[in-house]
Amino acid sequence: MDKSEVFDVIRDNIEEVLPRVTREQIRMDGSLVDLGANSIDRMEVVTFSMEDLGIKVPLQSLAKVDNLAGLVDLFHKHLHESA
Amino acid sequence: MRVGIEAINLYAGVACMDVLTIFKHRELQIDRFDNLMMNKKSVGLPNEDAVTCAVNAAVKLINNMDPDEKDRIEMVITSTESGVDFGKSISTYIHDYLKLNSACRVFEVKQACFGGTAALQQAVNYVASGVSPGGKVLVIATDIARHANLNYAEPTQSIGAVAMLVSDNPQILEMDFGAIGQHSYEVMDTCRPETELETGNPDLSLLSYLDCLENCYKRYEEKVEDSDFRHTFDYLAFHTPFCGMVKGAHRKVMRSLYRTKPDVIDIDFSKRVKPSLSYCQDVGNVYSATLYFALCGIIDNADFDDEKRVGMFSYGSGCSSEFFSGVVPHSAKEKLAEMKIKDRLEQRYALNTEEYESLLKLNAEWTFGIKDRPVDIAPFKNIYEKTMAGKGLLALAGIEDYHRKYQWT
Numbered sequence: 001m002d003k004s005e006v007f008d009v010i011r012d013n014i015e016e017v018l019p020r021v022t023r024e025q026i027r028m029d030g031s032l033v034d035l036g037a038n039s040i041d042r043m044e045v046v047t048f049s050m051e052d053l054g055i056k057v058p059l060q061s062l063a064k065v066d067n068l069a070g071l072v073d074l075f076h077k078h079l080h081e082s083a
Numbered sequence: 084m085r086v087g088i089e090a091i092n093l094y095a096g097v098a099c100m101d102v103l104t105i106f107k108h109r110e111l112q113i114d115r116f117d118n119l120m121m122n123k124k125s126v127g128l129p130n131e132d133a134v135t136c137a138v139n140a141a142v143k144l145i146n147n148m149d150p151d152e153k154d155r156i157e158m159v160i161t162s163t164e165s166g167v168d169f170g171k172s173i174s175t176y177i178h179d180y181l182k183l184n185s186a187c188r189v190f191e192v193k194q195a196c197f198g199g200t201a202a203l204q205q206a207v208n209y210v211a212s213g214v215s216p217g218g219k220v221l222v223i224a225t226d227i228a229r230h231a232n233l234n235y236a237e238p239t240q241s242i243g244a245v246a247m248l249v250s251d252n253p254q255i256l257e258m259d260f261g262a263i264g265q266h267s268y269e270v271m272d273t274c275r276p277e278t279e280l281e282t283g284n285p286d287l288s289l290l291s292y293l294d295c296l297e298n299c300y301k302r303y304e305e306k307v308e309d310s311d312f313r314h315t316f317d318y319l320a321f322h323t324p325f326c327g328m329v330k331g332a333h334r335k336v337m338r339s340l341y342r343t344k345p346d347v348i349d350i351d352f353s354k355r356v357k358p359s360l361s362y363c364q365d366v367g368n369v370y371s372a373t374l375y376f377a378l379c380g381i382i383d384n385a386d387f388d389d390e391k392r393v394g395m396f397s398y399g400s401g402c403s404s405e406f407f408s409g410v411v412p413h414s415a416k417e418k419l420a421e422m423k424i425k426d427r428l429e430q431r432y433a434l435n436t437e438e439y440e441s442l443l444k445l446n447a448e449w450t451f452g453i454k455d456r457p458v459d460i461a462p463f464k465n466i467y468e469k470t471m472a473g474k475g476l477l478a479l480a481g482i483e484d485y486h487r488k489y490q491w492t
Contacts, residue, residue: 038118039285040330043289044335048338060287062287
């Protein structure tokens with residue numbers, strides 16, 4: 001799975017958690033906070049995406065990520081490592 | 084042997100502040116207000132501390148007991164993350180002001196918001212061990228907010244205590260003995276690393292809470308045959324740092340474990356979880372006591388035509404957590420009603436912004452480690468007169484050579 005596919009999984013979950021947000025608004029260089037996600041929304045996007053990808057990322061490294069590109073990189077790295 | 088909570092009472096201070104007003108006053112983003120699902124939070128007066136909250140929660144339970152029964156209290160376990168001495172436990176003061184039998188073991192436990200559960204489980208095990216048949220344990224979870232350098236923590240930080248009498252006569256909650264799933268590991272999420280500071284990473288704490296809930300429940304399920312998160316528990320009580328967190332956590336478990344659809348999750352939330360929030364949303368986060376505020380909320384506000392099983396999740400940053408369960412008998416509602424919790428919460432004095440700021444400043448003067456200082460009522464006399472005076476509550480009178488002196492109002 002490449003990074004754009006990982007991004008698609010995250011985008012699907014953002015659309016589910018934040019129905020107000022359109023797919024076009026979700027950009028790699030943006031952040032969940034920019035999209036209006038509160039703390040509960042953010043954790044839902046992150047945990048639902050991990051479930052869909054079948055990965056478990058250490059919480060400490062998740063807490064350091066502050067934009068979507070960083071999240072895609074982190075998930076992609078873990079997919080690659082667990083494969 | 085039946086073992087569990089015989090009697091319970093909570094104390095949530097005498098003054099409160101409207102949470103939306105704090106948002107406006109601090110110019111916090113209003114769209115984050117709904118996420119909290121909070122109405123009010125309790126605010127302490129300068130003559131209130133972890134000891135006074137504890138005693139004020141416990142005194143009604145103790146006064147309801149016969150002298151013979153009272154003498155069977157053989158242990159006082161206090162949990163707090165707001166202690167007043169590194170060595171001497173606050174149980175010593177509590178034991179003294181409640182005039183308990185000196186044939187008693189007194190100590191304090193700490194593990195952030197998990198502390199209350201740690202204390203309760205110790206008490207349950209003492210009673211169940213049969214080491215002293217008929218013996219009772221007084222468990223008190225008590226906490227006072229410290230200043231947090233986290234904007235969105237302020238609207239939820241609160242004060243208060245819950246007192247529980249644990250015995251072989253569980254009229255409030257009979258524990259499902261041994262039905263427990265635990266999950267603990269080292270994480271630096273939220274903490275009190277300095278005597279006057281609460282700090283940490285709220286997002287990390289949220290993720291850790293959820294991770295623990297799911298892992299604890301899975302372990303509970305492994306131990307308890309035929310258990311099912313959707314059907315085994317009539318009601319659910321979770322540690323409630325803010326009510327929105329509980330809603331998110333319930334949704335996460337239902338979705339992850341059973342792929343439940345959002346509309347079904349919402350119905351289940353209203354039915355099984357919402358009653359637990361009835362006091363939490365009007366009090367705020369009382370740290371190690373909060374889970375038991377949620378339990379009181381269920382007993383007072385849910386339907387108990389028959390006995391009901393409650394699933395409980397305790398989480399304390401750092402972190403330690405467990406999911407356990409118990410049965411609330413039909414009679415619990417009548418017994419808890421005697422404590423008039425709802426009335427007392429409604430009677431709290433509603434502070435305006437000016438009074439709130441003034442109390443925050445005065446409270447900040449009562450730092451850890453003061454050697455000598457009397458309490459001067461004058462700067463908050465107006466609030467004191469309206470709330471504590473003549474009410475028979477315990478209040479701090481002052482500190483003399485590090486020894487804390489209390490008096491009944």
